[in-house]
Amino acid sequence: MSSSPSPALRPALTVVGSINLDITATAGRLPTPGETVGGGVLRQQPGGKGANQAVAAARLGGSSRMVGAVGRDEAGRSLLTAMAEAGVDTRDIATVDAATGTALVLVDSDGENQIVVCPGANGEVSVGGVPFGADEAVLCQLEIEQELVLETARRTQGFFALNAAPAAPLIPELLERCDLVIVNESEYALIPALKYAPLVAVTYGGDGSAIFENGVRVAEAPAVRVTDIANTIGAGDAFCAALVLALRAGLEHSHALAVANAVGADAVRDASSQPALQTLAHYIEATRPAA
Known part of the structure; x- marks a missing residue:
């Protein structure tokens, strides 16, 4: 018997966004300004919010496509x-x-991080000539130019989601075209216009996540307690991919949040920015509300 997800659990997701090489130094603690902290461990690994989300979608069993740019x-x-x-x-x-x-x-022993991004080829991403089907969801972030994100939203025939990170004032038309905006608690506070958006998912770390419709909290799900945190960098991206796939698979809001929370919890246990994950079907079953 095939182990492939059923069509309902294998929604198509196209991610338009950033692709980075992450050069990570892990140390016991993060340095203060002007301070040198020794004893670090250096590693290089794939990253970029866009690539992280596309890989998470693929590992969850979604049909995942990436639109971006890399150097020669x-x-x-x-x-x-x-x-x-x-x-x-x-x-x-x-x-x-x-x-x-x-x-x-830079990452400390608790998984907290500081990041400096050098965009490079991400500044040359284009959606010219890229087709977007009515049956696929499209997910963007703000590590590429916002005008490009808006152009992508205009071209999207189906479901358009925006992970509004890093936080920035949003072009009004872009916000109007979003079927879903995903942010963390800090980003939600930094982008006041989100309080008037039709559908916004907000993550609260150890306090779980919630969905707001036009500023009204309509669904929530508790966090999954994790004691063995290895890295928090890829967790938000895995959450974004999981939430979009879960909603597109037809889950109601609270269950979709629970699925995304469970995926994020698995992500922080993995040292990689593109962590290993179970299938979407696994997380759906594991978080299914009791009858």
Whole structure:
């Protein structure tokens, strides 16, 4: 018997966004300004909010496609290979003359982080000539130019979701075109216009997550308690991919949030920004409300 998800649990998701090489230094604590902290451990791994979300969608069993750009360098080649091996359709990722995007990441023993992003090729992402079908969801973030995000929203025929991170004032038309906006608690506070948006999902860390309709809290789900935190960087991206897929699979809001919370909890247990995950069907069953 095939272990592939049923069509209802394998919704199509196209991610338009950033692709980065993450260069991460892990130390006992984060340095204060002007301070040097020794004893760090260095690693390089695939990253970028867009790529993280596309890989999470593929690992959850979704039909995942990535639209982005990488440089003509070793980093770009390795990132394309990593996404393809994870099951992401990479045919709409352009190779450009700019250097591949890079994120310099500091992580402490509790998983807290500080990040500096060098956009590079992410500044040359284009959706010109890229088709968007009515049966697929499209997910963007703000690590690419907001005008490009707006152009993507205009081209989207189906469901359009925005992870409004990093936080920035949103073009009014963009907000109007969003079927769903996903943010964390800090981003929600920094973008006042979200309080008037039709559908917004907000994460609260250890306090779980909630969905607001036109500023009214209509659904919530508790956090999954995690004691063995390895890295928090990819957790929000895994949550975003899981929430969109869960909603597109037909789950009601509270159950979809519970699924995304469970996925985020598994993500923080993994040191990678693109963590290993179970299938969407697994998380749906594990979080199914009691009859």
